[in-house]
Amino acid sequence: MLPVSALDPVMSSLFGIPPKNISTNLEPFQLCVSEDELIKFKELLKLSETGPETWWNTQQDPQLGISRDWLIAAKETWLKGFDWRKHEDQINEFPNFKTVVEDSEAGLVDIHFTALFSAREDAIPVIFLHGFPSSFMEFLPMMKLLAEKHTRETLPYHIIVPSLPDYGLSGRPTQNTEMTVATSARIMNKLMIDLGFGSGYVAQGGDLGSMIVRVMSVNHSECKAFHVNLLVLNPGETPTSSDLSPEESRILQRSEAWQQTGLAYALVHGTRPSTVGLAISSSPLALLAWIGEKLLEWVDQQEPLPLDTILAMVSFYWFTRTFPRSLYHAELVRNRFKGNAHPISKQKPLGYSLFPHDLAVLPKAWAEELYPNLVFFNAHSAGGHFASLERPREFLEDVEDFLGRLGDLFEIK
Incomplete structure (x- = not known):
């Protein structure tokens, strides 16, 4: 690994200089999928057959x-009209x-991150x-807004x-260890400590990230406050307030309907992670069908x-072989059943952004009844599950x- 002092000067000028009290070595990284991988991907995609026509798959x-x-x-566009290198450049x-x-339990874990480091001594560390x-690509539009608005000094x-x-x-860490929310939270907390933020940071998350963030808020004192864009009723919670607006009632009905019709994927992930991981990762087209459904619907x-x-x-999921590794749902579903x-x-201070199509x-x-620590709430009129990607400006x-x-939680000057 390269020491911090050896960071590429171009990268350093673009918010790439970490804090002075960092306690780990950082290796500058640039993503570059090899030409061989790209050729192999296109050949596999070309050879992947679309399943036969059925009544179900002809319905809109x-x-x-x-x-x-x-x-x-989508397959045709992926083959002939899609430029992966453009997205690499953006990353x-x-x-x-x-x-x-x-x-302490998982051992040594390789972690990738992208960052905008500030030169200000009073800058608040925030992990997304x-x-x-x-x-992580979901947050790039938000980061671009910040980079356009600020210099490293501001x-x-x-x-x-x-x-x-x-x-x-x-x-x-090892193939012999199941990745759990608590393990991930511990690793993310240690990352922030290693980056020099052991005196305190803020954590933000949605979807699985929100689950990890909430564990960080309890298990790790370094996490001083947290913001989520997914917040749900916990098992056994029954709010007494009936003060809901017509719009909130409609949003809840939509959410309840999805629970009845759209949750099957999570049950498969959680109860048969090995089978679904092997099946979906066997073909680019299979991966597109499985993940594309969520990116279309959510x-x-x-x-x-x-x-x-x-x-x-x-x-990105295909080139990084992410899908079969990413199925934290096994633990989440076990907890749901129990x-x-x-x-x-x-x-700790909590912020919640409600996007109506989540x-x-x-x-x-x-939220106010259940969380006396709620210091920020904002209900949006648009946006869904991928808030920082769909509505980056409002999210930021x-x-x-x-x-x-x-x-003064962070002694802001």
Whole structure:
């Protein structure tokens, strides 16, 4: 590994100089899928046959899954109209690093992250954690907004965006250890300590990232505050407030309907992670069908993700062999069957951004009743599960508003 002092000067000028009190070695990193891998991918995709026509896959009903016509058209675009190198360039515009985190149970774990480091002594460290079927790429539009708005000298925050352990460009400790939410939380906390933020940081997450963040809020004193864009009722919780607006009632009905029709994927992930991991990762087209369904359905249908974005996210999963490694759902489903929930602090400052087309939501009255530590709440009129990708400007404004309410928690000057 290269010592910090040997960082590439171009990268260093673009928010790439870490704090002076860093206690780990960082290796500057640039993503570059080999030409051989790209050729192999295209050959596999070309040879992947689309399944036969059935009544179900000819319907334009998202509750039945993606249509055969969509998959055929997406495959054609993936083969002939998609430029992976463009997305690589966008990733490499930002400072990317790899480091090794030593965990008390997992041992040595390779961790990738991208960052915007500030030169300000009072900059607030913030770690952003993605979920499934997403990656650190989800936060790049938000990071671009910050990089355009600030210089290294004016940026009020240190922005740390990792690939979760077992996801993307991060590795895993050993094949003999199941990756759990608590293990991931511990590794992410240690990453922040190693980067020099042991005196305190803020954690943000959605989807799986929100589960990891809530565990960090309880298990790790270094996590001083947390913001989520997914907050749900825990088993056994029954809010007494009935003060819901008509819009909140509609959102809840939509969420409850999805629980009845869209949760099967998680049960498969959780109960048969080996089988689904092997099957879906056997073909680019299989991966596109499985992940593409989520990227199509889980967003605000008024503003769907562009096909190019969907293909980029699925390509990243393919090139990094992420899917069979990413199935934390096994633990999540076990907890669901047992009626357990991951712990969440009700003392540390909490912020919650509600995007109406997310898979699960918590209305304001319920959030205020259940969380006396709720210091920020914002209900949006648009946006879905991938908030930082769908609505990066609004997402960033929420996070900054939340950070602005933390007062002297970080001794802001």
